[in-house]
Structure formats: C-alpha cells, structure tokens
Amino acid sequence: MTIQLRHEAPDDIAAIEAVTIAAFANAPHTSHTRQFIVRALRAANELTLSIVAEEHGQVVGHVALSPVTITDSQGRQAVGWYGLGPISVLPPRQGHGIGSRLLEQALSELRAMRAAGCVLLGEPAYYGRFGFQAHAGLQLPGVPPGYFMALALHGTVPEGIAHYSDAFNATA
Template structure:
C-alpha cells in the first residue's frame, strides 16, 4: 500500500462528500448523514482536522475531527469521525493509516484527548478505552471511548457540535 495522508484542500470537498456517502451507504448503524455532518462542520468552522488518504492521485479515505464539549468544563478534547474509506479499499489498512495520522495531528496541536463513538474492537487498537465517568447521552457505554494525550480522562457528559444533527 503506497498512500499519502494530507490535509484536505478545497478541490477535495466534493470527492470527500461522495466518498463518505459511498462508505456508509450499506452500513446498518449509519444515519446516512455523515457527508452532511462533514460539510456542516466545515461550514461552521468546526472541522479542526480533515485528512485525506491519497493513492495515485485518488482520494480513497477521509477522517474528520472536531471539538467536543464536556459538561465538567474540561477543554482541549476532540471527537473523531466520521472516518470513511472507499468500499473497495476497506480492510486494507487505509482506515488505520488515517487513524494514526489523525491522532498524531491532535497530539501535535496540543489537544488533551479524543473521544470516539464506534466499535470498541476496532478503536481499542489505537488506545481508546471505555471510561464509565465519561458518557455520550443515549449511547451504550461500551461504544463510547476516549484516549487521553495529557492528564486523565475527564468525567462528564460529552456533546458534539450541532452539525452532527445535519440532515442535508
């Protein structure tokens, strides 16, 4: 696999939208609004990190990171997602490469940590673990995980940006 991970560029926006839509099209757990979420985060200036995986000048993956609010007042925390890989490239390490680059970028920016909603078997490979004192309302605890870069994982309720409610 010979891919390059880089920051998104304005000419990538439409490709990221199509890629994200295709990546989640057949996912039963999906709201099928992930591409709207990314576009709304970008429009609101809340897309802190947006990386693409490129192979032979083709974008084959994307990951988004945005700030989250924690009810305890802890700052410097970000939410990872959506993360998307072209359907014909899933299971080939593209998502892992994006994950590692995204977490490294958050650390470079000096963030305190990252939360993620998703399959614990997948995200635990990157150091994410469940923390009973940190919750996302309405979500089973085992699917909401955190990774601290500095200090301890805070306690409290996490809220994602309103863009995560985008439907178009």
C-alpha cells in the first residue's frame, strides 16, 4: 500500500467531499452532513488542518481539525484545544489502516503546533487505542459521555463544556 499523506490542495476539495459522502453513506448515527461541515469550516477559515490520504493519485481518506472552545464553570476558557473530525476513508479502503495513519499524522501535527490537546466524538473501542478517553469533567452537550473523548498533548484535560465551531451545524 503506497499511501501518501499531505495537506489538502485546492484541487482536492471535490474529492474530499466525495470521500466524506461515501464514507458515511451507510453509517449508523449520521445525519449525512459531514461534507457540509468540512465545507463550512473551510469557508469560515476554521479548518486548522486538512490532511488527505492519497493512493495512486486518488484521494482515499481525509481528516479535518478545527479549534474547540472548552469553558469551565467560572467562564474561563481552555486554550489550544482542537476537535478532530470528520475523519473519512473510502469504504473499499476502510480497515486497511488509512484512518489510523490520518489520525496519527493529525496528532503529530498538533503536537508540533504545541496544541494543548484534541477532542473527538467517536467509538471508544477504536479511539481508545490512540490514547483518547472520556473524562467525567469534560462534556459535549447532547452526547452520551462515553463517546466524547479527549487526549491531552501538553498539560491536562480541562473540565468544562466543549463547543465546536458553528460550522458543525451546517446542513447544506
């Protein structure tokens, strides 16, 4: 498998959207809006990292990272936290380690940026192997607690309520 990871280029935008649509076409618990989220993050200049996996000149995977606000009960905000997602791999290429490589690259780049940490909404059994864990003091409203996880890259996981960009409400 010759997978190359790189930052998105303008010519990748349509392929990223197609990969995202295909990756979640039959997924449970989806509103089929993830492609709109990526588009809205890009339009709002909130797409901090956009990494593609390319195989034989074709985009087969993608991961997006964007700033997240975590506010504690006194109104203080944690600085330097990012949300990972969506992460997408074309269905025929799922299960071949592409998503893992995208995730590891994203975390490596966040570390290089000296980011405080990363949060995500996902399957604990999968993301736990990368060090993500649910934390009782960190919440994403409306989400079952075990599925909202964090990984501190520098320092500790803050307590509070996490808020993703308004782009995550995009429906078109």
